[in-house]
Amino acid sequence: MSGRLVSRLIIAAAIVVAAVLPIILPSWATLTTLILAKGIVVLGIIILLQAGQVSFGHAMFFGVGAYTIAFWGRYVGPGDLLLFLLLGPLIAMAFGLLIGLFVVRYREIFFGMLNLAFSMVMWSLLEKLYAFTNGADGIRVARPTLAGIAFTPEAFQYVLLYLTLGLVLVVSYGVQRYLDSPLGHMLRAIKGNETRLEYLGVSARKILLIGYVISAFLGGLGGVLVATAQQIATPEFAYWTKSGEFVFIAILGGIANAAGAFAGAAVFETVRFFASAQLANAWQLILGVVLIVIIMFAPNGLIGLRNRRKAQAEVRP
Amino acid sequence: MSRVLISARGLKIRFGGVIAADGIDLDVLEGENLAIIGPNGAGKTTFLNMATGYLRPQAGTVSFLGQDITALPPRTITKLGIARAFQIPQLFLDQTVLENMMIAAAAHAGSMSAFRHLLDLPERKEVEDLLDLVGVRAFANRKAFELPEGQRKLVDIALALALKPTVLLMDEPTSGVASGEKLGLMDILTSALARQKVSSVFVEHDMDMVERYAHRVAVWSSGKIQVVGPPAEVLKNTEVREHVIGI
Ligand SMILES: Nc1ncnc2c1ncn2[C@@H]1O[C@H](COP(=O)(O)OP(=O)(O)O)[C@@H](O)[C@H]1O
Ligand SMILES: [Mg+2]
Numbered sequence: 001m002s003g004r005l006v007s008r009l010i011i012a013a014a015i016v017v018a019a020v021l022p023i024i025l026p027s028w029a030t031l032t033t034l035i036l037a038k039g040i041v042v043l044g045i046i047i048l049l050q051a052g053q054v055s056f057g058h059a060m061f062f063g064v065g066a067y068t069i070a071f072w073g074r075y076v077g078p079g080d081l082l083l084f085l086l087l088g089p090l091i092a093m094a095f096g097l098l099i100g101l102f103v104v105r106y107r108e109i110f111f112g113m114l115n116l117a118f119s120m121v122m123w124s125l126l127e128k129l130y131a132f133t134n135g136a137d138g139i140r141v142a143r144p145t146l147a148g149i150a151f152t153p154e155a156f157q158y159v160l161l162y163l164t165l166g167l168v169l170v171v172s173y174g175v176q177r178y179l180d181s182p183l184g185h186m187l188r189a190i191k192g193n194e195t196r197l198e199y200l201g202v203s204a205r206k207i208l209l210i211g212y213v214i215s216a217f218l219g220g221l222g223g224v225l226v227a228t229a230q231q232i233a234t235p236e237f238a239y240w241t242k243s244g245e246f247v248f249i250a251i252l253g254g255i256a257n258a259a260g261a262f263a264g265a266a267v268f269e270t271v272r273f274f275a276s277a278q279l280a281n282a283w284q285l286i287l288g289v290v291l292i293v294i295i296m297f298a299p300n301g302l303i304g305l306r307n308r309r310k311a312q313a314e315v316r317p
Numbered sequence: 318m319s320r321v322l323i324s325a326r327g328l329k330i331r332f333g334g335v336i337a338a339d340g341i342d343l344d345v346l347e348g349e350n351l352a353i354i355g356p357n358g359a360g361k362t363t364f365l366n367m368a369t370g371y372l373r374p375q376a377g378t379v380s381f382l383g384q385d386i387t388a389l390p391p392r393t394i395t396k397l398g399i400a401r402a403f404q405i406p407q408l409f410l411d412q413t414v415l416e417n418m419m420i421a422a423a424a425h426a427g428s429m430s431a432f433r434h435l436l437d438l439p440e441r442k443e444v445e446d447l448l449d450l451v452g453v454r455a456f457a458n459r460k461a462f463e464l465p466e467g468q469r470k471l472v473d474i475a476l477a478l479a480l481k482p483t484v485l486l487m488d489e490p491t492s493g494v495a496s497g498e499k500l501g502l503m504d505i506l507t508s509a510l511a512r513q514k515v516s517s518v519f520v521e522h523d524m525d526m527v528e529r530y531a532h533r534v535a536v537w538s539s540g541k542i543q544v545v546g547p548p549a550e551v552l553k554n555t556e557v558r559e560h561v562i563g564i
Pocket of ligand 2 (some may be wrong): 361362363404488
């Protein structure tokens, strides 16, 4: 069986598990939605990592998505999820363009820290502008309709799950297409040799800005989905620990392709879910150990484990 | 009279105590292969850096087809039609040779799509022909870092050719290439350049190559041009023989 076929079977199996498991175990429905939604955000981190850049502030776009739906509920009224799924990512994109114009001039640690700084500004505003945001308490998000249809809480869990799963498939396909395209390869070329890229007549900043805006879009989309699933938006959405979590998941899962984001998110959220139930505050310890093991033994992440086995298999005559 | 393509006037740059360019005046003419020779540290690479916007001269100007390009960044100068191959190859090491080339071709064609597959662009055939031309087609699907230095050098030149430039600047194109293969490579390169009507400047240490392939040669020495002229004359010049060739 070819490696490619095995990869596809694994992905197909994962999709089936995500779709079927929550029917057997209803308590998994929301957890699975969260895993998938965070995976979408992590896809954005993976895009930036292609260029060798790590953003330690990407949760700000996650926050923008979440607060889009929260502010709408508070200041406009009830809304439809389809509208939010369009509006949240688009507003996040607009933020991404504005902030991106600054940050794409920097690389590596400066890029990472400047993103962190912008996210801290956003977090502070969400915390301090109490009159608008309720501060640290956050804003409750009412269950939206979907295409005009109102669902019961039980049904909505599943509606959101399958909608999210569908979005994951569309978005993963889109991101993989992008990474294989000229723009995606030029993004990787920034990491490879920015001087040569400029000497091919390409503006590395422009290429990075495109990646940054796409990645902000994904952050916003994830934010809308998570705020909808948890029925609340709080400043925590934009806090730096959340940004760190997304980077953590990206490294855990592996940055070589889209599948890594979801593998990483699945392990991260599952460990957190069970470990926090069993061990109260020790889940960070467990995840820390998991990450150390990953970095030491599988530097290309969970997905890299399979690719490495494949590479070894190809070497054999 | 041939048209002047690149024209440098009074270029000066110093790095601390080192004067790497001390009033460089040079014209690159349409249709010629201009060789640059001179000892290590004479400022040959620095000249290419200033001509392509990588370094900004402290005095003097560079123009291309009459347009002042002195303060422009490399990407803009590249787009105007000046391509460069480097002394130390500058490749995207984690990408395959074919991907490297296709990125160059996509950049040149302005194919900045986010949906089309890089390797499915219509430039693919041309790119493969170029790899054939410089003799690295067999490495097309290898990551650039896997290639030996000599082959990387060839890919670096092919990248510049993929931009279909008006002028190609090559910094020691045959260094790192096995001596038995130098002649063959230069033969192929210069005939391809002539066919595509690309003018060239190449820094070279091998006087045999200069004699065979250059129409004119400029001799660099401590940031200055000592003499410019046809190789047959310049290489006979006693001062050049003593200081540059070392006979
Ligand atoms: N970016 C730089 N910073 C400091 N010194 C430099 C720089 N580039 C070149 N030099 C110095 O300028 C002189 C000319 O260098 P270079 O142009 O590379 O010589 P060549 O290519 O003729 O061997 C050398 O002494 C070199 O050390
Ligand atoms: Mg040099």
